[in-house]
Amino acid sequence: IATQAQGVRAGLRALELKAAALEQLQERALATPLPPPELQQDLQRLRDEIQELTREIRGGLRGLEPAKEDEENPNSFGARMRRTQHGVLAQHFWGVTGRLQAAQARYRQRSLDRIRRQLHI
Numbered sequence: 569i570a571t572q573a574q575g576v577r578a579g580l581r582a583l584e585l586k587a588a589a590l591e592q593l594q595e596r597a598l599a600t601p602l603p604p605p606e607l608q609q610d611l612q613r614l615r616d617e618i619q620e621l622t623r624e625i626r627g628g629l630r631g632l633e634p635a636k637e638d639e640e641n642p643n644s645f646g647a648r649m650r651r652t653q654h655g656v657l658a659q660h661f662w663g664v665t666g667r668l669q670a671a672q673a674r675y676r677q678r679s680l681d682r683i684r685r686q687l688h689i
Contacts, residue, residue: 573653576628586618587668594675
């Protein structure tokens, strides 16, 4: 259980770092009138890495879910520990993915606004 939880925690830290890097790249892309193709490729590569990492973390969280034998004895130490670890890590995961989704939505909206302004001019 502990090694699975450590793996998920490490994945969450990596996901947070990639989320921050994605936000910075998006800001750079929005700051230039015509972003270079390399920047667009970097953004797409980072999005793909985030998607893969998210998939791995979901798998790790599934591995931490309480097992069938835990349902038979829900007050055992192992069952309580699994539920607690899973709950805390799942909350952290949903927080990070929510932040990523918000950043993506902001980027899309600001990109649309920029395109509208350019078309208006």
